Amino acid sequence: MKKFRDRVDGIITELASGAGGAAGLNRNRMTRASLGVGIPFTEADGFSAEYDRVHGALVALSKSLGGQIELLQIGVYAADVGYDNVEDEQRRRFHGIQARLADEREKAIKREQETRNGDLAQPAQPREDTKSGEKGLG
Numbered sequence: 001m002k003k004f005r006d007r008v009d010g011i012i013t014e015l016a017s018g019a020g021g022a023a024g025l026n027r028n029r030m031t032r033a034s035l036g037v038g039i040p041f042t043e044a045d046g047f048s049a050e051y052d053r054v055h056g057a058l059v060a061l062s063k064s065l066g067g068q069i070e071l072l073q074i075g076v077y078a079a080d081v082g083y084d085n086v087e088d089e090q091r092r093r094f095h096g097i098q099a100r101l102a103d104e105r106e107k108a109i110k111r112e113q114e115t116r117n118g119d120l121a122q123p124a125q126p127r128e129d130t131k132s133g134e135k136g137l138g
Contacts (some may be wrong), residue, residue, distance in 0.1 A: 008066070030048075031048075032048040067097045070097055078090075104130050
């Protein structure tokens with residue numbers, strides 16, 4: 001069990017200090033200014049907004065994964081030494097992380113359901129910039 005716990009500890013350290021950790025993801029972050037300042041550039045605005053959305057999702061995923069690994073670390077430790085021998089601070093940390101992850105999961109499910117409901121509520125609109133199928137494709 002100790003060998004497994006040491007491996008989990010190594011994974012946590014590697015994740016936190018590597019490119020996939022929240023700090024690593026923020027190191028080389030692109031800003032809207034990277035695409036030009038003071039010029040109207042609609043595509044750059046859209047790209048920047050999508051980049052920010054994806055970047056935020058990656059940071060959230062990294063933090064969530066770190067929390068899940070820490071839960072595993074505390075659980076493995078408790079299995080090794082016995083639950084009665086786990087310090088109160090570690091128990092509080094375990095339950096705090098567990099509650100945070102459950103809350104994040106519920107929020108993600110709610111966002112997904114709202115997105116699906118929004119997509120279903122609006123019927124697809126035909127494109128107005130094309131003509132009906134009068135001509136073939138080739």
